[in-house]
Amino acid sequence: MTTDNTVAAPASSPMPLVYVRNVHKSFGHLEVLKGIDMEVASGEVVTILGPSGSGKSTFLRCLNQLEPIDKGFIMIDGEQAGYKLQDGRLVKLRAGEVRRQRRKIGMVFQQFNLYSNKTALENIIEAPVTVHGETREEAVAYAMELLKKVGLDDRADSFPRQLSGGQQQRVAIARALAIKPKLILFDEPTSALDPELVGEVLETMRDLATQGLTMIVVTHEIGFARDAADRVIFMDGGVVVEEGKPEDVLLNPQQARTRQFLNRFIRA
Amino acid sequence: MSDGAAVTAAIAEDDSLRDVAHAYKPLPIVRGLVWLVIGLIALKVLVVLAQNRNFGWGIVGEWLTEASILRGLWVTLWLGVVSMALGVVLGLFLAIGRMSKDVLISSLASVYIWFFRGTPLLVQLIFWYNLSYLFPEIVIGIPFGPTLASWNTNDVISPLTAAIGGLALNEAAYMAEVIRGGLLSVDHGQIEATQAFGMSPFRALLRVILPQAMRAIVPPTGNQFISMMKSTSLVSVIAMADLLYSVQAVYNRTFEIIPMLLVAVFYYLVITSLLNVGQGFIERYYGRGERDAAGPAKAAQAPEG
Ligand SMILES: Nc1ncnc2c1ncn2[C@@H]1O[C@H](COP(=O)(O)OP(=O)(O)OP(=O)(O)O)[C@@H](O)[C@H]1O
Ligand SMILES: [Mg+2]
Numbered sequence A: 001m002t003t004d005n006t007v008a009a010p011a012s013s014p015m016p017l018v019y020v021r022n023v024h025k026s027f028g029h030l031e032v033l034k035g036i037d038m039e040v041a042s043g044e045v046v047t048i049l050g051p052s053g054s055g056k057s058t059f060l061r062c063l064n065q066l067e068p069i070d071k072g073f074i075m076i077d078g079e080q081a082g083y084k085l086q087d088g089r090l091v092k093l094r095a096g097e098v099r100r101q102r103r104k105i106g107m108v109f110q111q112f113n114l115y116s117n118k119t120a121l122e123n124i125i126e127a128p129v130t131v132h133g134e135t136r137e138e139a140v141a142y143a144m145e146l147l148k149k150v151g152l153d154d155r156a157d158s159f160p161r162q163l164s165g166g167q168q169q170r171v172a173i174a175r176a177l178a179i180k181p182k183l184i185l186f187d188e189p190t191s192a193l194d195p196e197l198v199g200e201v202l203e204t205m206r207d208l209a210t211q212g213l214t215m216i217v218v219t220h221e222i223g224f225a226r227d228a229a230d231r232v233i234f235m236d237g238g239v240v241v242e243e244g245k246p247e248d249v250l251l252n253p254q255q256a257r258t259r260q261f262l263n264r265f266i267r268a
Numbered sequence B: 001m002s003d004g005a006a007v008t009a010a011i012a013e014d015d016s017l018r019d020v021a022h023a024y025k026p027l028p029i030v031r032g033l034v035w036l037v038i039g040l041i042a043l044k045v046l047v048v049l050a051q052n053r054n055f056g057w058g059i060v061g062e063w064l065t066e067a068s069i070l071r072g073l074w075v076t077l078w079l080g081v082v083s084m085a086l087g088v089v090l091g092l093f094l095a096i097g098r099m100s101k102d103v104l105i106s107s108l109a110s111v112y113i114w115f116f117r118g119t120p121l122l123v124q125l126i127f128w129y130n131l132s133y134l135f136p137e138i139v140i141g142i143p144f145g146p147t148l149a150s151w152n153t154n155d156v157i158s159p160l161t162a163a164i165g166g167l168a169l170n171e172a173a174y175m176a177e178v179i180r181g182g183l184l185s186v187d188h189g190q191i192e193a194t195q196a197f198g199m200s201p202f203r204a205l206l207r208v209i210l211p212q213a214m215r216a217i218v219p220p221t222g223n224q225f226i227s228m229m230k231s232t233s234l235v236s237v238i239a240m241a242d243l244l245y246s247v248q249a250v251y252n253r254t255f256e257i258i259p260m261l262l263v264a265v266f267y268y269l270v271i272t273s274l275l276n277v278g279q280g281f282i283e284r285y286y287g288r289g290e291r292d293a294a295g296p297a298k299a300a301q302a303p304e305g
Helices: A056-063 A095-102 A120-130 A136-149 A165-178 A195-209 A222-228 A246-251 A256-267 B002-014 B029-051 B057-064 B067-098 B103-118 B121-129 B159-184 B188-196 B201-238 B243-254 B257-286 B296-301
Strands: A018-027 A030-040 A045-049 A071-076 A083-086 A089-092 A105-108 A183-187 A215-218 A231-236 A239-244 B137-141 B147-152
Touching: A018 A056, A030 A056, A030 A239, A045 A222, A056 A071, A056 A183, A056 A215, A105 A165, A105 B188, A120 A136, A120 A165, A120 B201, A136 A165, A165 A195, A195 A215, A195 A222, A222 A246, A231 A246, A231 A256, A239 A246, A239 A256, B057 B257, B067 B103, B067 B159, B067 B201, B067 B243, B067 B257, B103 B159, B121 B159, B121 B201, B159 B201, B188 B201, B201 B243, B201 B257, B243 B257
Parallel strands: A045 A215, A045 A231, A105 A183, A183 A215
Antiparallel strands: A018 A030, A018 A071, A083 A089, A231 A239, B137 B147
């Protein structure tokens, strides 16, 4: 069954962790993604830049199957997201199998979305205990380690409302790390923060970037893209316009649309 | 320049006087008048209550602890509590059903709520009590298939089962809407987070969504519970010996209608007061995550602000 589900890796290069081909997504008549191709290797840190409304959030949500896609396909860790090949036919997965696939992916939201009825520690151990079947002791021990890593081990028993935005987002990052994900998705993790709190969250993310985690980060923080990313992808109008090494895309963009977008930041 | 300095000096002289911590309050004239008038009226009411012998306070005192009355009180208490508990559980299922994407399930829940909210509780109670006219036998079996078990309706539907069934089924319709309102009040981002982390809908409901919805669910549920305790008095029409029925049984013999009703009023007020206190505790529990931490959180943020 599982062998059906994995795609044989090409002989020369190993299958990338994320492999996206010709993904289309519409909301009603509005086509938001118009054929996205993307590959992300294991351990790679990729930032996605692009103007508002270009479909960045929608794309991340498709990767985690929070939105269904209309056309194309997404492979994550050798499995097709939401579908499987069975007897030469492509079959939609059941809800339980979709949940199993999602468990490999951590997600950090723009609005944090920490469970407001749970303390910081409870937020972090929730998925490991109830979804991944870890014992409470293991989960708490690892959660405290993660809280220390994001500099909040003294706030383990605080409820989200009692934390600043930056602290909440750091807890949310710890929550995403707690499930030992193969891939972490960040959707504008600093956009809802007061300017003086952005630094602490970016600092935490820079740390992660150096530790071999696979990260896809949608952000407007050009500085983070420049310093921490292995690759920058520029999206506009539902397509990937340009991608490459940060220094190439940011300093020497080939496409007019990329230049236009970056100019706004340079002027600002 | 020198003008400014003079003014500053003048203000400095008053500095100690101007500290608001030592200010006097003006006499609250209007408020005092209101209190006086209300106090007088209250006093008059008390005098009237005490002097009018028709209230029969002595009789009230005598019957307050009478065995038949206490038995009736006990029936009212557990009938209300059991019916409410069943109503809440069934209401939760109905609420989830109404929010279901499945058209069949959501319409079934809607029809249930429409019917049980749309007809008087008294009519429903009498209906359940007289169910045997419609269906002399109650049968459990596979539709159009074999019968698994059957009972004589009159053996199953006693005043007790008719009362519990009637009250609980009716309550469920109201609780369904209360709970649905609570579930809808939970921020969508919370639900999305549970999905993103691979939680099953059931687990998400139990561990994240329902606990947050409780803040919106508890106050109207307190209302419902109080209303339920009073609705139990309706079961006296189907010969269920609740508090009101026991009181009526006495005044039908003694004709001391007002004192006996006061006995019932006393106990209904005691029950609803206790429910109010309980509600306060539950609200505080579910308000935990909302409470502003005066302590560590503020202290940690202080340097920035
Ligand atoms: N659930 C939805 N229903 C209808 N339209 C949607 C929905 N979600 C997104 N859209 C539309 O899709 C387009 C792309 O939205 P998306 O949130 O992906 O953009 P974005 O690149 O993340 O923008 P931003 O930088 O502002 O976050 C927008 O025009 C938006 O209005
Ligand atoms: Mg977005």
